[in-house]
Amino acid sequence: MPDLQFTATINGRKVARSAKPQQRLLDFIRDDLNLTGNKEGCGAGECGTCSVFVDGVLMKSCLLPVAKAHGATIETVEALAQTGELSVLQTAFHKAGASQCGYCIPGMVMAATAALRANPFADREEIKERLGGNICRCTGYQKIFDAVELARDVQNGRLPATALMETETEDAVIGKAVRRIDAPSKVSGRLRYAADMTMPGMLHVQVLRSPHAHARIVSIDMSAAEAMDGVEGVITCADVPGVDGFGVFVNDQPIMARGKVRYVGEAVAAVAAENPLVAARAVAAIKVVYDTLPAVFDPDDAMRAGAPALHDYAPDNITKHIPIRVGDVEKGFAESDLVVEETYSTQAIEHAYLEPEAGLAYVDHDGVVTIVSPDQNVTHHRHMLARIIAKPISKVRFIMSPVGGGFGGKEDMIYQGMLALLAMKTQRPVRLVFTREESIISTAKRHPSRTTLRMGLMKNGHIRALVMKMICDGGAYGLSTEGVMRKAAILAAGPYVIPNVRVDTYGIYTNNTPSGAFRSFGALQTAFATESHLDICAERLGLDPFHIRRINAMRDGAVTHTKAKLGSVSLTRALDALEKASGWEAGAPHSRGSTRRDLNRADIRPPCALGARFAQGGKQEAAE
Amino acid sequence: MARKRGRGMAACWYGIARTAVIDRAAAWAEIDDGGSAKVVTGVTEIGEGILTVLAQIAAHEMGVKPEHVVIGDNDTARAPEASHAGASRQTYMIGNAVALASREARKQLVEVMAEVWDVDVDVIRTGNGEVWAENTNHRITMGEAVQTSKGRGVVPVGSASFGTDTTGLDPVDGSGRPWQAYVFGAQVAEVEVDTVTGEVQVLGIWAAHDVGRAVNPQGVEGQIEGGVVQALGQALMEDYKLDGGHTSTSGFAKYILPTSLDVPRVNSIIIEDPDPIGPLGVKGVGEPAMVPTIPAIMNAIYDAVGVRITALPATPEKVLMAIRDKKRQETERAVQAAE
Numbered sequence: 013m014p015d016l017q018f019t020a021t022i023n024g025r026k027v028a029r030s031a032k033p034q035q036r037l038l039d040f041i042r043d044d045l046n047l048t049g050n051k052e053g054c055g056a057g058e059c060g061t062c063s064v065f066v067d068g069v070l071m072k073s074c075l076l077p078v079a080k081a082h083g084a085t086i087e088t089v090e091a092l093a094q095t096g097e098l099s100v101l102q103t104a105f106h107k108a109g110a111s112q113c114g115y116c117i118p119g120m121v122m123a124a125t126a127a128l129r130a131n132p133f134a135d136r137e138e139i140k141e142r143l144g145g146n147i148c149r150c151t152g153y154q155k156i157f158d159a160v161e162l163a164r165d166v167q168n169g170r171l172p173a174t175a176l177m178e179t180e181t182e183d184a185v186i187g188k189a190v191r192r193i194d195a196p197s198k199v200s201g202r203l204r205y206a207a208d209m210t211m212p213g214m215l216h217v218q219v220l221r222s223p224h225a226h227a228r229i230v231s232i233d234m235s236a237a238e239a240m241d242g243v244e245g246v247i248t249c250a251d252v253p254g255v256d257g258f259g260v261f262v263n264d265q266p267i268m269a270r271g272k273v274r275y276v277g278e279a280v281a282a283v284a285a286e287n288p289l290v291a292a293r294a295v296a297a298i299k300v301v302y303d304t305l306p307a308v309f310d311p312d313d314a315m316r317a318g319a320p321a322l323h324d325y326a327p328d329n330i331t332k333h334i335p336i337r338v339g340d341v342e343k344g345f346a347e348s349d350l351v352v353e354e355t356y357s358t359q360a361i362e363h364a365y366l367e368p369e370a371g372l373a374y375v376d377h378d379g380v381v382t383i384v385s386p387d388q389n390v391t392h393h394r395h396m397l398a399r400i401i402a403k404p405i406s407k408v409r410f411i412m413s414p415v416g417g418g419f420g421g422k423e424d425m426i427y428q429g430m431l432a433l434l435a436m437k438t439q440r441p442v443r444l445v446f447t448r449e450e451s452i453i454s455t456a457k458r459h460p461s462r463t464t465l466r467m468g469l470m471k472n473g474h475i476r477a478l479v480m481k482m483i484c485d486g487g488a489y490g491l492s493t494e495g496v497m498r499k500a501a502i503l504a505a506g507p508y509v510i511p512n513v514r515v516d517t518y519g520i521y522t523n524n525t526p527s528g529a530f531r532s533f534g535a536l537q538t539a540f541a542t543e544s545h546l547d548i549c550a551e552r553l554g555l556d557p558f559h560i561r562r563i564n565a566m567r568d569g570a571v572t573h574t575k576a577k578l579g580s581v582s583l584t585r586a587l588d589a590l591e592k593a594s595g596w597e598a599g600a601p602h603s604r605g606s607t608r609r610d611l612n613r614a615d616i617r618p619p620c621a622l623g624a625r626f627a628q629g630g631k632q633e634a635a636e
Numbered sequence: 637m638a639r640k641r642g643r644g645m646a647a648c649w650y651g652i653a654r655t656a657v658i659d660r661a662a663a664w665a666e667i668d669d670g671g672s673a674k675v676v677t678g679v680t681e682i683g684e685g686i687l688t689v690l691a692q693i694a695a696h697e698m699g700v701k702p703e704h705v706v707i708g709d710n711d712t713a714r715a716p717e718a719s720h721a722g723a724s725r726q727t728y729m730i731g732n733a734v735a736l737a738s739r740e741a742r743k744q745l746v747e748v749m750a751e752v753w754d755v756d757v758d759v760i761r762t763g764n765g766e767v768w769a770e771n772t773n774h775r776i777t778m779g780e781a782v783q784t785s786k787g788r789g790v791v792p793v794g795s796a797s798f799g800t801d802t803t804g805l806d807p808v809d810g811s812g813r814p815w816q817a818y819v820f821g822a823q824v825a826e827v828e829v830d831t832v833t834g835e836v837q838v839l840g841i842w843a844a845h846d847v848g849r850a851v852n853p854q855g856v857e858g859q860i861e862g863g864v865v866q867a868l869g870q871a872l873m874e875d876y877k878l879d880g881g882h883t884s885t886s887g888f889a890k891y892i893l894p895t896s897l898d899v900p901r902v903n904s905i906i907i908e909d910p911d912p913i914g915p916l917g918v919k920g921v922g923e924p925a926m927v928p929t930i931p932a933i934m935n936a937i938y939d940a941v942g943v944r945i946t947a948l949p950a951t952p953e954k955v956l957m958a959i960r961d962k963k964r965q966e967t968e969r970a971v972q973a974a975e
Contacts, residue, residue: 058888109854112862113683143896147888150683152861153896155854185692185702186916189854192688193703194681225881276881309881336810357947360876361869362885364893380713388680389720394712412710418682419866420722449886457876498805499655502814507649515810523881529722531866532923535650536930543646543931544946547938557645557935561822566649575811582846582909583647583820590844593905594824596645601935603942605642611826612641616840617901619639619828 020084023047023091031078034289038062038073041088048208049089049118049201051416053147053366054448060146061119061366063126064088070126072145089118089201092125101125101163102199103176106191108159112150114198115366115416120146121199124160132168136161137618144622149364149417206370206385206413207445214372215244215284217434217444218291219427220298221454222273222280225523226307226320229272229300232281237294242286245438246294247430254402258425260392260529262331262490264323267400267429272305274322274488275525277453279427284434284442311462311485311520322488322521329521331486332494334501336515338573344477344512348468352549356465356541360485361458363530367416368451373431374441380407381432386415388422396425401432408432420529424491426455456491456528459484459519461537465545473555473563477512478505482538486519487526492533493519500534505573506542507583508564513573547601556598558591638832641839644935647822650924651815652911653725653800660799661729662716665694665737667745667785667792671765671778673700675737676708679730680721684922685855689727690734692851693916697738699762700778716795724920727851728817732914733798739915740794748785748792749774798914817911817919821845823864825900825932829940834956836872837898838933844905848919853906856921861902863925869894871930872949 015030022045031040041047041064050073053061057075064073065087092099098106101124111117120143127134127142134142139160140153148156165171178191197203234246249256249270256270257263268279281298285291306320313319314329321327345351371385381401387393390410398408415422427444434442446454461484468477482500486493497517504515517534519527550560565583572578590596597610605611653659663677675694681687691705708715718730742762749767750757759770768775776784785792805812826840843860850856873892877885885891910917934945943958 054888056887056889109685109858112685112858140896145895147893147895149866149893150862151858152863152865152902153899154861154902155858157896184696186696186849186851187853188692190688190692190702190852192685192855193691193705193707194685194687276883307881309878334805334810335808337808354946358870359874359948360878361874362876362891364874364888364891388682388722390680390710390712391678391717391719409711409713411712412680415680415682415721418680418721422682423720423722448888452876452886452891453883458870495655498814499651501810502651502655502805503649507647507820524878525876525881525883531863532650532926533723535648535923535927536867536870539646539648539927540930540934540948543648543928544934544944546646547644547931547935548944561647565647573810574805574814576813576815578818579912580909581818581820582907583649583822585909586820586822586844586846586905586907587647589905589907590645590822590824590842593844593903594643594645594842596643596824601644601939603642603939605640605940608641608643608939610643613840615842615901615903616826617899619837619839620897622897 016079018078018082020081020086022086023088023094033079035078036074037076037078037081040078041073047088047090048204051115051118059366060123061116063119063122070123089122092121093200098196098200100166104159104163105199106195107176108155108162109192110151110155110159111195111198113415113417114203115205116146116148117198118201120148120156127160128164128167132164134164141622147366149366203414205367205416206372209372211372211374211441214441214443215286215438216288216291217282217284217442218288218295219279219430220281220295222269222276222278224273224302224304225276226305227273227302228305229269230303231301233299234281236297237283240290240294240297242290243283243294244440245284245434246281247433247437248281251433251437252400254400256400258396258429259490260423260492261494263396265489275523277525279430282430282434284438307523309522309524311483311522314520314522326521331490331519331521332497334497334517336501336513336573339512341477341479341512341514345468348476349471350549350552351466351468352545352552353466354545354548356463356544358461358537358540360460361530362452363419363421365417365419365421368446368448369427370445371428371431372441372443373435375435375439380409381436382409382411383428383431384411384413385428386413386422388418393425393428397429397432400429419531421455423529424456453525456526458530459486459496459527463537463541465541467545467549469549469553471553473553473560475508475510475564478510479514480504482517484519485522485524485527487522487524489526491526491528493527496534500538502574503535504538504542507566509566509570551601554600557601558587558596562587638830640829640831640940641826642936642940643824643826644932644939645822645824646928646931646935648924648927649818649820650724650927652728652817652819652920653815654723656802656804656812656814658800658802659725659729660797661718661733662797663730663733663737664716664795665734665741667698667741667782669782671700671782672704672706673698674706675734676715677730677734678710678715678718679726680710682721684859685852686726689731689851689855693731693734694738697735698742701765724922724924727918728914728920729798731918732916733796735915736796736798737794740796741792744790745781745785745792748788748790749781752784816913819846819919819924821924821928823928823932825936827933827936827940829937829955831941831959834952836937836950836955838868838900841900842903842905843925844907845921845925846907846909847921848911849908849917850906851918856906857904859921860904860925864902864929865894865899867926867929870948871933875949
């Protein structure tokens, strides 16, 4: 198709350019105009990071073909602070601490601007509804609501403009809500994440991924891809010059599949080309012959004798087993008045950082292989990559680009190796930007778990014995599984003095998407079991939930289940403060919701009544 | 009533910094021209606000203003190792390293000024961009002090490393000293369960967490609020589904995340039980903030409607099914009792 002649008014300036017919408005403003403030988070209109104004209407620019915006007046986030001075709303985001990783923030600022334009007196509930199309993974939204309310009140004169300024601090700076030093760059869209960066002569990378959960690679034919115009380099595991393999604890995942694929979405080959379209066509032209192998998707099945083994070094598919042993649990159960057993399970969870994986690589003037990426562990990645590409550490350099959310998911060196190999092969800068789908299918998840928990207690509430066995699906590669099993086991029995403990956590290989590091690293799964269980036991014993925890709480100088002696233990302080702050009404947890008197206080939010405002027939009248 | 309310609570503990290995982090600091300061460390700002926390720590220790602290980017060719962003470790490990390096830089400057003013180093104070000597008329700006120091051939720089005294776990019984700093916390959840649709709304969370010392209380709240809402997602809606290794949830249309309409009001209660080992007393909060949330919500659902969800997530379908099962069992029991 021929190029389009596209004209529009963008951020107050006339733009007349040719555009590719397949371009979305988002591509045009980011790639052609270098306005990278608005980000791509999902490419499907679900997350809102790409929100711009088209003729004054908030639109998701990833869904809009550029041709549809022909002749329109467009405002991107850059329009809000065009002279360098932040808008009232942007300043309010700064003041309220409403930005964390910042990746969703340009879109959020646009949506909030739209909200206050639509109703300058919008209350908190209406603000929530109007921001409902924008996802933030970091903040929990509270401080975003605070920021919009602050901006509203300043704009309406209910609060003076000084309310937006830094609260004056005396000499002390520790313990003060100092405004975030990185917030102005985030609320304005000025901060450049890896996908916003370009280099002269830069090539674009696309990755060929496995369609099979478990298969032997018979052959890879790259000749057609290599012969295509604009293709500068094609790589497979054969291009790895050193010792292949990465992982936080065990280096069992190759940069690209080696000999066989172990999960759907695993990288098999990668292409660097003059533009992303050529790279994608080249990826489609790579012919891989697979011989599918029996696969295993359930950790219990994987542990059975005769199950398909994923890795030669682990014929039983056990990635890691961590035991904790204290006292004699059988004796503890014999002494108990009440023994309760229950099983608990948790699901796989996606990190869903708003910034999909992205990175650049180049070989610099001194021959240093340099990777720029949102990387949670540059120290370890430099170490591993040096071994993989067979270079001294001084010839490998990792530069952290701003991280648009991580939560553990960017601890794995899942794509930086491919970037390094392509930069070395082409001797040109290369850039790889994952789509949301690629990010979801190819990167680690929170470990799904199945936990059996047995607890024995005395009538007075004292726990005498605890036995926990947790089986976790670690997926196809080791990544952080060992560490997750360790932390899960150490913290499994909770902050309670228990004389007899037996905990076993197992991480198991399967042909599922690998599991890895995720904020709270195994402790979430075991705490769900132990803390649910304590309430079950409290009900059976007629004890208040706070009380049963206090009875068993570790206190100053307690010895943990790993036999470590603690100093100061703040648990009872936290329980006391929480009970008071929440106005908790004491009582055993026997479904007493209908009779409690501590509900519906002022410090909760009203139940969501989505759409009620709009169902009333249009915009509610301003409150004033 | 179709909608029923309930409350539940849960507690947690957590270890700060890397588990069952010796953790370490380093930083370089310089009191720079004009009374600004430069801190270089391999820190990773993943959104928690660590750059601001480190600027506050450096400002506090060197006596400059926080907005005059420049923090170098994380670059393995330019910055000393500070290791990874994870394990709720950055404020603890890197914060303490920056404090120690800043103290070292300040010491260089203070020693010069003590000589210039002919006073004891102990009477020299620094703060808010100024240097002065107690009980004297000596008071100059930090910029002037740096100029004086450099005029005497001394660039005020410092470097420091902070490491933990920890051990691995015994492979048989798990004994060991995995961390040197522990935090504790607890949360209450208030929910409303719609018994017609099975939908659970979390209306309020009260979250009490020990953070050692809150360098930036607004940042601590941000960590608690964000952690609570991530946990709420796992509790009620998020589910990465696989069938034969293929996912059916490869986008946000199918992988459901909490939005502005799903989140409770979060009431943070910050507890400060200072760490006695590190120079600052700080600990961490990033991960523990989400640990008690899920059981607190499940305990609240039980309080509201008497059903115990043991398999996450507590989707409307699952909650509704559990409510129906409970009703059926109660009816059967009533029938049996009547017979």
